[in-house]
Amino acid sequence: xxxxxxxxxxxxxxxxIGPVLYWDKGRRSLVLAIRSxxxxxxxxxxxxxxxxxxxxxxxxxxxFGEGSMQEALNDIRKLGATNIIVRSRKPPENSATAGRSRxxxxxxxxxxxxxxxxxxxxxxxxRMVPMRIFPQEMRRLHLMWTGRAVGxxxxxxxxxxxxxxxxxxxxxxxxENHDNVAVLGARVAQGLFPFENPLGKTLKLGQSEWxxxxxxxxxTAVGDAGGSIAEDYNNDVYIPLTTCNExxxxxxxxxxxxxxxxxxxxxxxxxxxxxxxxxxxxxxxLIKQILSRHYKDDWEVSVPLDKLxxxxxxxxxxxxxxxxxxxxxxxxxxxxxxxxxxxxxTERTREIGIRRALGAKRRDIIWQFxxxxxxxxxxxxxxxxxxxxxxxxIVPPVAEWLWNYTPPTRVTALPIILALIVAVGTGxxxxxxxxxxxxxxxxxxxxxxx
Amino acid sequence: xxxIVRITDLVKIYYLESVEVQALRGITLSVEEGDFVALMGxxxxxxxxxLNQLGCLDRPTSGQYFxxxxxxxxxxxxxxxxxxxxxxxxxxxSYNLLPQYTVVENIExxxxxxxxxxxxxxxxxxxxxxxIVGLGDRLDHRPMQLSGGQQQRVAIARALVNNPxxxxxDEPTGNLDSRTSDEIMERxxxxxxxxxxxxxxxxxxxxxxxxxxxxxxxxxxxESDERNLHRTIGNKLVKMDGFAGNGFALRPAxx
Numbered sequence: 001x002x003x004x005x006x007x008x009x010x011x012x013x014x015x016x017i018g019p020v021l022y023w024d025k026g027r028r029s030l031v032l033a034i035r036s037x038x039x040x041x042x043x044x045x046x047x048x049x050x051x052x053x054x055x056x057x058x059x060x061x062x063x064f065g066e067g068s069m070q071e072a073l074n075d076i077r078k079l080g081a082t083n084i085i086v087r088s089r090k091p092p093e094n095s096a097t098a099g100r101s102r103x104x105x106x107x108x109x110x111x112x113x114x115x116x117x118x119x120x121x122x123x124x125x126x127r128m129v130p131m132r133i134f135p136q137e138m139r140r141l142h143l144m145w146t147g148r149a150v151g152x153x154x155x156x157x158x159x160x161x162x163x164x165x166x167x168x169x170x171x172x173x174x175x176e177n178h179d180n181v182a183v184l185g186a187r188v189a190q191g192l193f194p195f196e197n198p199l200g201k202t203l204k205l206g207q208s209e210w211x212x213x214x215x216x217x218x219x220t221a222v223g224d225a226g227g228s229i230a231e232d233y234n235n236d237v238y239i240p241l242t243t244c245n246e247x248x249x250x251x252x253x254x255x256x257x258x259x260x261x262x263x264x265x266x267x268x269x270x271x272x273x274x275x276x277x278x279x280x281x282x283x284x285x286l287i288k289q290i291l292s293r294h295y296k297d298d299w300e301v302s303v304p305l306d307k308l309x310x311x312x313x314x315x316x317x318x319x320x321x322x323x324x325x326x327x328x329x330x331x332x333x334x335x336x337x338x339x340x341x342x343x344x345x346t347e348r349t350r351e352i353g354i355r356r357a358l359g360a361k362r363r364d365i366i367w368q369f370x371x372x373x374x375x376x377x378x379x380x381x382x383x384x385x386x387x388x389x390x391x392x393x394i395v396p397p398v399a400e401w402l403w404n405y406t407p408p409t410r411v412t413a414l415p416i417i418l419a420l421i422v423a424v425g426t427g428x429x430x431x432x433x434x435x436x437x438x439x440x441x442x443x444x445x446x447x448x449x450x
Numbered sequence: 451x452x453x454i455v456r457i458t459d460l461v462k463i464y465y466l467e468s469v470e471v472q473a474l475r476g477i478t479l480s481v482e483e484g485d486f487v488a489l490m491g492x493x494x495x496x497x498x499x500x501l502n503q504l505g506c507l508d509r510p511t512s513g514q515y516f517x518x519x520x521x522x523x524x525x526x527x528x529x530x531x532x533x534x535x536x537x538x539x540x541x542x543x544s545y546n547l548l549p550q551y552t553v554v555e556n557i558e559x560x561x562x563x564x565x566x567x568x569x570x571x572x573x574x575x576x577x578x579x580x581x582i583v584g585l586g587d588r589l590d591h592r593p594m595q596l597s598g599g600q601q602q603r604v605a606i607a608r609a610l611v612n613n614p615x616x617x618x619x620d621e622p623t624g625n626l627d628s629r630t631s632d633e634i635m636e637r638x639x640x641x642x643x644x645x646x647x648x649x650x651x652x653x654x655x656x657x658x659x660x661x662x663x664x665x666x667x668x669x670x671x672x673e674s675d676e677r678n679l680h681r682t683i684g685n686k687l688v689k690m691d692g693f694a695g696n697g698f699a700l701r702p703a704x705x
Contacts, residue, residue, distance in 0.1 A: 358559050362528070
């Protein structure tokens with residue numbers, strides 16, 4: 001893949017140099033340019049160092065930026081661009097809500113869910129995945145594991161990427177039949193069934209026994225879009241929502257910080273899938289309206305699409321920043337080139353005089369110096385690109401070795417092509433003035449120059 | 451023979467920091483084809499200025515200059531460049547070869563700027579010229595690897611490459627010892643014998659004595675213009691390799 005990009009780059013350069021080569025004077029100038037560069041290798045290298053660093057930095061930063069941005073975008077896309085996520089949120093405690101019963105009642109209710117279902121009948125929403133999530137101790141013989149019980153429906157598998165290690169996920173029949181079946185997260189399975197195949201075995205959740213029908217592979221915690229705490233799915237046990245409600249009732253008691261907490265939350269989260277990406281935002285507004293009936297602020301609606309667009313804007317900002325940085329270093333590099341070219345013009349005044357006397361027109365001189373400048377900068381550009389690519393390949397393994405972290409990278413053709421064009425452009429822009437100076441020299445004066 | 455250079459009332463005025471310097475104060479001069487002219491005069495007499503005018507390196511303030519059939523005095527910079535590349539050959543005091551080019555490539559330069567495509571034929575022609583000036587075995591040498599006399603011979607070959615109307619030489623032996631000077635002058639002599647028109651600036655009488663015609667200048671005017679009655683002819687002519695008969699037989703069409 002990278003080879004392809006390099007090939008494309010070489011082809012592009014070839015396309016730029018090709019006509020010059022075909023053109024007789026151009027070829028002569030190019031050969032001369034390379035010869036005089038070779039004559040002053042060190043000077044040429046130092047003068048294009050700015051270009052090398054500029055293009056190299058842009059290539060490297062682009063690759064890393066593109067990589068991490070892509071990863072973030074993928075995370076958000078995993079949440080689904082057409083999805084709307086409605087969550088219950090525990091409202092801040094105050095005397096009114098705490099009540100005497102010590103049961104915290106909040107969040108999405110069955111009533112809300114029914115309202116959403118109306119939207120589903122209207123066709124705006126194609127899928128609804130309710131979830132009831134609460135902390136739960138799980139037992140198997142003498143073993144105990146603390147994790148989360150997730151009461152949900154079979155559709156949960158459709159909106160999440162669930163790699164199965166064993167068995168199957170929940171099916172619609174499980175819900176209809178009110179079966180006591182459970183699908184285990186990877187860590188739960190390891191904890192409760194360390195030496196045996198859990199399929200068909202039972203575990204105890206609360207007071208009831210559940211048959212294991214499936215085990216998931218380890219899932220990487222997906223950072224919630226926007227970067228809040230990543231959820232760890234590996235301690236989850238998935239059970240049918242209907243069976244869940246029957247066995248655990250509406251009030252869940254769990255220990256937290258040494259005291260018992262009692263909560264009544266009908267649904268922790270509902271993920272709605274909208275039929276059309278254009279309707280996502282309006283549907284989001286509608287959902288908010290429905291939920292605004294709650295007298296407490298105990299819900300939140302998040303629209304991944306918003307976050308996606310936010311992230312894309314972020315990426316754009318990053319790109320702009322990058323181009324500013326790249327632009328500045330190329331400017332500095334270009335000025336370096338101009339400086340050296342001006343020195344070269346002074347140094348080669350006599351040569352210019354000789355050429356003029358022997359019949360070179362002003363534009364011949366301009367071309368000669370321009371081609372030399374462009375040869376320098378494009379050579380610098382190529383070196384910078386190669387150096388940048390080297391960094392892109394070297395840094396991740398080194399980072400892995402040093403910090404156990406592999407920064408994601410993504411090399412795309414665009415920055416490479418852009419860097420080449422900009423390098424050539426820098427040569428033209430900053431070579432033009434010295435070339436013009438050279439061409440405007442009086443041939444007699446130039447010939448007399450020592 | 452027809453006049454190849456015709457100058458009428460040529461005036462050149464420089465402005466050096468608002469001081470007016472009249473370098474040429476009305477020169478009228480004709481040079482016929484095949485002549486060998488020496489321009490002499492003390493420094494500041496205007497001989498170099500005149501040579502620059504003749505070489506189309508500068509435009510006159512007033513007056514006319516016909517080179518062959520073309521009125522050069524009215525031309526712009528690009529046209530003058532073209533005239534130089536097609537009709538003029540230059541030999542300088544300090545050789546003025548390009549150090550980064552080999553002997554053959556140096557000889558090739560005027561062709562490069564004529565806009566003709568360089569090919570095997572033009573290359574062969576350049577090699578032939580290198581042979582003529584006796585540098586056939588030094589084709590790939592750089593100027594730095596050659597002696598002064600050899601460098602000047604490369605310059606002579608370069609001045610011949612475009613088959614010019616006129617060869618302009620500015621103190622061609624100024625940097626050379628007397629023995630090498632004689633050798634160079636013999637070569638110029640031979641070119642003239644072949645019908646090349648040569649105009650040479652010098653301040654040495656014994657160099658000027660090779661010419662057929664000696665023009666002396668003073669204060670921007672021609673002081674004297676006479677046929678050289680005491681002409682030196684090289685007594686031990688260097689045999690030019692492959693120069694028997696028509697030395698320009700190999701010349702590509704159009705040159």
